[in-house]
Amino acid sequence: MSSMVHPNTALFNAEKQLPVIPSCEHFAGNEKLITKALELQDKFGPIFDITCDCEDGAQAGKEKEHAEMIARVLSSDLNKHNMAGVRIHDYSHDHWRADIDILMPAIGDRVAYFTLPKTNNAVNIQEMVDYIKAKAKEHGIEREIPIHVLIETHGALKEAWEIAAIEWVQVLDFGMMDFVSDHQGAIPASCMRSPGQFEHPLLARAKVDMVTAALANNVVPSHNVTLDLKNPYQTYKDAERARNDFGFLRMWSIYPTQIKSIVDAMKPDYSEVNDACNILIAAQDNHWGPIQYDGELHDRATYRYYWQLLQRAQVTGLDIPQEAQKRFFD
Numbered sequence: 001m002s003s004m005v006h007p008n009t010a011l012f013n014a015e016k017q018l019p020v021i022p023s024c025e026h027f028a029g030n031e032k033l034i035t036k037a038l039e040l041q042d043k044f045g046p047i048f049d050i051t052c053d054c055e056d057g058a059q060a061g062k063e064k065e066h067a068e069m070i071a072r073v074l075s076s077d078l079n080k081h082n083m084a085g086v087r088i089h090d091y092s093h094d095h096w097r098a099d100i101d102i103l104m105p106a107i108g109d110r111v112a113y114f115t116l117p118k119t120n121n122a123v124n125i126q127e128m129v130d131y132i133k134a135k136a137k138e139h140g141i142e143r144e145i146p147i148h149v150l151i152e153t154h155g156a157l158k159e160a161w162e163i164a165a166i167e168w169v170q171v172l173d174f175g176m177m178d179f180v181s182d183h184q185g186a187i188p189a190s191c192m193r194s195p196g197q198f199e200h201p202l203l204a205r206a207k208v209d210m211v212t213a214a215l216a217n218n219v220v221p222s223h224n225v226t227l228d229l230k231n232p233y234q235t236y237k238d239a240e241r242a243r244n245d246f247g248f249l250r251m252w253s254i255y256p257t258q259i260k261s262i263v264d265a266m267k268p269d270y271s272e273v274n275d276a277c278n279i280l281i282a283a284q285d286n287h288w289g290p291i292q293y294d295g296e297l298h299d300r301a302t303y304r305y306y307w308q309l310l311q312r313a314q315v316t317g318l319d320i321p322q323e324a325q326k327r328f329f330d
Helices: 007-012 031-044 063-074 098-109 124-140 155-157 160-164 176-181 201-215 232-246 256-266 268-285 300-315 322-328
Strands: 024-028 049-053 082-086 113-116 146-152 171-175 218-223 252-255 291-292 296-299
Touching: 007 268, 007 300, 024 031, 024 256, 031 049, 031 063, 031 082, 031 256, 031 300, 049 063, 063 098, 082 098, 082 256, 113 124, 124 146, 124 160, 124 296, 146 252, 155 160, 155 201, 160 171, 160 201, 171 201, 171 291, 176 201, 201 218, 201 232, 218 232, 232 252, 232 256, 268 291, 268 300, 268 322, 300 322
Parallel strands: 024 049, 024 252, 049 082, 082 113, 113 146, 146 171, 171 218, 218 252
Antiparallel strands: 291 296
């Protein structure tokens, strides 16, 4: 077994790979909600990320105290999985640098990501990323800290390809509500909900353009929230359509019951997981040369697809057959 080449080695060169991260990102704005989210993460297992919100979560004039609270909670034993990120203030806000100044020394070694909102262009994002890098270096943090960028303005959508190409950028998030507002009434408010959010031509185009820019740069595209908090099935259907019709690999949650709906809608089909295991095991046994499986030809192109699928299955908590688990993940 030890002589067998792992798929990460066999199927990819040195180029950047699409990150395999949880399909759900749950937002929490205050200490009570962040604590509850961390408790849910421990209960469900590490199948979703938590985004602690400095931007909308902080009261005006209390930005410093809010960032300090997040630093304290995420540096505590409550943060068992180190799967919590922070949305800082946007580039135009006076406090965005102070957010990083407070957070980096406290949690720079364990924060899952920083989310940068309301950008208008790639130049501003580059400046923010450079500041994050400098502060990380200043505090002796050598890891690459993932950056998530909200695409919610005309300018950001226009420069989505440039933004996705910036170092450390891991996710592009579609911010639908701000994007609709940015159209100044040209898109009706009803299109913040389904089916309009998927069918209005301006929104459908924007989502397709952002997903294309993200995937072309090996960055994960993340879908906006479902506004209906009390209907988990609506969240499930929105996540399912975002995943299957538009190619989103991740989605925001803003209410605890939305978490499992998103994870369930976006996880791979179990029959595909079984096929992936069988194909990858046979391929590894054949030193990653072409094989036949169920009457079909498979080679490195399909191996890459099934390996990415299998990794997503593992991240979402699906049971992986024992032989595949042993070969590829243990």
